[in-house]
Amino acid sequence: MSHTKAKLTVETRGRGTYDITARVQEAVAASGVEDGLCTIFVHHTSASVIVCENADPSVRVDLDAFFARLVPDGDRLFTHTAEGPDDMSAHVRSILTQTSLGVPIDGGRCDLGTWQGIYLYEHRAAPHRRRVSVVVTG
Numbered sequence: 001m002s003h004t005k006a007k008l009t010v011e012t013r014g015r016g017t018y019d020i021t022a023r024v025q026e027a028v029a030a031s032g033v034e035d036g037l038c039t040i041f042v043h044h045t046s047a048s049v050i051v052c053e054n055a056d057p058s059v060r061v062d063l064d065a066f067f068a069r070l071v072p073d074g075d076r077l078f079t080h081t082a083e084g085p086d087d088m089s090a091h092v093r094s095i096l097t098q099t100s101l102g103v104p105i106d107g108g109r110c111d112l113g114t115w116q117g118i119y120l121y122e123h124r125a126a127p128h129r130r131r132v133s134v135v136v137t138g
Helices: 021-031 058-070 087-096
Strands: 003-011 016-019 035-042 047-053 100-106 116-122 129-137
Touching: 003 021, 016 058, 021 035, 021 116, 021 129, 035 047, 047 058, 047 087, 047 100, 058 087, 116 129
Parallel strands: none
Antiparallel strands: 003 129, 016 116, 035 100, 035 129, 047 116
16 A cells, blocks of 8 residues: 655635646646545645536536625624634635545546536635645555
8 A cells, every 4th residue: 555645735816716636636646546545635724625516617606605695704793803804704614615535546546527626715815825735545
């Protein structure tokens, strides 16, 4: 059994989804693992990683609209506002999504469905530099 790790840096322009599928697939290919598991982990509490449809961008637009309604910025319910009105809402959005994914590897590639992609989901309004680890085991 082998185990490799790659580190990705994702520069965001603010809230939204950023396709990291190709970069994750490159890390898997470089590992040489044919069958196993790829774990993707984001090292932040105000961003997440998701598997989402990659064919129609309106899916991700609608996802943002849903979260804006579900967890609005500046909600008076929140007391944690140290970094602005999007601070606590970003934390809640991250908790409701996920900070890590496990994706099976088959034939040296992430075994994603036809319309699936791997995305970093930035929950803060301002640009950030996000750190993502890709661990391949097989």
